[in-house]
Amino acid sequence: MTTQEWITRGAAHVAKTYGRYPLVVERGEGCRLWDVDGKSYLDFLAGVAVNNLGHCHPKVVAALQQQAAQLIHCSNFFHIPAQIELAELLCERSFGDRVFFCNSGAEANEAAMKLVRKYSAEKFGTDRFEVITALASFHGRTIGTISATGQDKVKAGFNPLLPGFHYVPFGDAEALRQAITPRICAVMLEPVQGEGGVRVAPPGYLAEVRRICDENDLLLIFDEVQVGCGRTGTLFAYEQDGVAPDVMTLAKALAGGPPIGAMVATEKVAECFGPGSHGSTFGGNPLMATAALAAMRTLVEDGVLDNCVAMGNYLRRRLDELKNRYPFIKEVRGRGLILGMELSIPGADIVKQALEQGLLINCTANTVLRFLPPLIVTPEEIDQALAILDGVLQNI
Ligand code: PLP
Secondary structure (H helix, E strand, O other), rough: HHHHHHHHHHHHHOOOOOOOOOOOOOEEEEEEEEEEOOEEEEOHHHHHHOOOEEEEEHHHHHHHHHHHHHHHOOOOOOOOOOHHHHHHHHHOOOOOOOOEEEOHHHHHHHHHHHHHHHHHHHHHOOOOOOEEEEOOOOOOOOOOHHHHHHHHHHOOOOOOOOOOEEEEEOOOHHHHHHOOOEEEEEEEEOOEOOOOOOOOOOOHHHHHHHHHHHHHOOOOEEOOOOOOOOOOOOOOOOHHHOOOEEEEEOHHHHHHOOOOEEEOOOOHHOOOOOOOOOOOOOOOHHHHHHHHHHHHHHHOOOHHHHHHHHHHHHHHHHHHHHHHHOOEEEEEEEEOOOEEEOOOOOOOHHHHHHHOEEEEOOOEOOEEEOOOOOOOOOOHHHHHHHHHHHHHHHHO
């Protein structure tokens, strides 16, 4: 079937929740995707920060194939070796002591929000359940996580939302301090805002937030769903600020493609979740946990983080060169291989033209082109992508 035939079929029965591009993806390898017509694309979106190891990484594929033939799923009523090993790996490599597994970023954030409520209810009473989050944040699409999200556009039409969220400007520690009342139990932030326009926490901000949380007995949640798992050049983004949260959420790249989410927490906080407090049928099942174990081991053992730092610097330098040439590019920012190019014009048309020329990127917050290539990207692939982008920008 051709691209157009698939698009026509999809229009009939698939929910219309995405503004999709006219690209029907058939196959992927490394940093490239191929459509059903055989055309190839450089993928600098990576499934929105999912394919950090590129498409179909051989170690993830081998782990999935082997595990699929052995055991795909069993209930969390039983012990699952790969899940145990994955929890060990995540705790060895982070501040955390315990991990709850689920299936997506939104679910990981739901788990985090339940956990901080329960902790606070047991310690301080049930009136203390409110959470401070940031304006322009993004935490998911469930009722709970759109309530937490600091963007009106995701909330329209879904009232009543969950009460008890307060939004403060990202990067403004004083505003956060002012927002604290006796009803607040936690602060939830992305160390780098992804959907909000690739905004890195200003130097010292997260340390100050940690201090404020400690002074007020508040728990600190870092949503690393988009920027965890190596995207910023360290396994977790918080490491670069030298500030550990009490709770961290992960998903997207955790299994190198297959769906999995995780909530990592310190023992002090995790302790309040006992049997029956929370659960998920699929969370951390044998197939997903095995894939995640392979993906995380590859990330930390195969030099992928070093490549992310080196290629992040290189891509940033190349994007800065474009900034010097095109007056409508206002700023290039980000960390590692999550980079944003803020324009003084809308970015949607540039994304569309780049796709036509064989480069996949996207645009957040209307005017910010976002670059999220796989962390295994090479200088040659960056050069190819930049040549395409340059060609597109020349015609704007
Ligand atoms: N949190 C952040 C920071 C995200 O970027 C996203 C998705 O883009 C989510 C949560 C929601 O993740 P999911 O789509 O897996 O539910």
